[in-house]
Amino acid sequence: MKQFIFLLFGFIFLFSASHQAIAQDENEDIRSIQKEELLGLLAKRYSNFHPLFESPDIVGNFPPIVQTGKLISLATGERVLLLEQSFITNVTDPFRRQLLRFMIPSRSEGILQITYPLPSSIEFEEESLSDLSAFERLPGCEVRWQKGADGFVGSRTAERCYFVDESGQQVHLRSQFQVNSEQLVLDETVLNQEGEPTAEDEAQTLLLEPIRLLQLEAALLPAGAEIDDADAWMPVQLENQLHDHGQRVNLRLGELASPYQIRVTFVPEQPNMLDITLFSVGYSQPIEQWLIEKENGAWTQTEAPLRFVLREQD
Structure with missing residues (x-):
């Protein structure tokens, strides 16, 4: 009888573990599809020019910019996103460049975005980029994306994303992203080390729409x-x-x-x-x-x- 009970519980354990593995694989397959959809939405050209003049009361006081996303395939087959921002008066000379890597974490939900800032002094051939080992990631400032009813929602927590200013004080950054086929929205708040918004840096909304x-x-x-x-x-x-x-x-x-x-x-x-x-x-x-x-x-x-x-x- 004991042997029968042992075999029964052993079968239940194996069945449960197998079922969990199948469910995990299915979840990763779904997120892989969602990751490609997210990459497709970000690999476009956006601008805040039209929102600045059509909806000035709901957008932040930003200069007119163009944001361009371009997919790059690494030697491993992984696709990363080259993101460039430039002023609309000079779109060929970006003032900010980043490489964005998107991963599917095994122990948490959603899609994880890792950012690699590219200083203007760094040059590379997009066609011959084998991996990202030559670039330094932005520590603590990962963005976690979730599929929503209308596109994707991303968030960056302020606890780990910070830099040290000239006075030696920690300046934290809290960010909320939304992207769909019609717009890309960034709400960003700068916080002091006590977690309070700084007086000179109140939350502002950067609203971008597709531009040609x-x-x-x-x-x-x-x-x-x-x-x-x-x-x-x-x-x-x-x-x-x-x-x-x-x-x-x-x-x-x-x-x-x-x-x-x-x-x-x-x-x-x-x-x-x-x-x-x-x-x-x-x-x-x-x-x-x-x-x-x-x-x-x-x-x-x-x-x-x-x-x-x-x-x-x-």
Whole structure:
């Protein structure tokens, strides 16, 4: 009888352990799928330009920036994220660069993000990056992501994430992230070593929305010229970076300034459409306005006074 009871409990133990192992494997499979989804959401280009002007009361007092996420495959097959932030006036010169690694912890839930800051002095070839051993992680500042009903929610606790300021005091950082297909939100609070928000650094919200940088090929027809006169069309250039967050950008005629500006704005829930407007400098009333659908990879307009081809910039 004792032998039977021993065998019975042994079978129950083995069955329970096997069941737990299967459940753990299934949980890791689900989180692996979620990790790829999270990487896909972060590997995009975002900006706070549109929220700054459309919702100034609910966003922090940040300068207009562009955040670009790019996936990099290591020699091991693992994919990490290169994250760059730059001012919208100079998107090719990032002021902050980080490598983000995402792991599935075996003893806790969610997805763990580990951050590796990249000083401007560090250069590397993305194609030949074998591992992250040459980079120093940001200790204690991991972000734990959870899948939610509307995208992902991430959090960074202030107890372990801190730095020491010039006076030798610990400055702690508490962060909350939200990301989905429509926006990326960061709420960040700076705390003193007693855990109280510092007076000069109250919590602020950085709200970013997907942005497309655009390339323009365009020509302008001067007043009084014939539309069929090919020699009358004058090529124009952009004075600043063009994007779809609704900024008016000056048009130039070679070395000369022109009296015109162009504005491009995304159309909500219609990613293939762009609202494109031509203005005279200093005037709010449009000269022309077009709602154009993307065809063959471009937005095209062929009528006077401005004909153009717009393409998304890589």
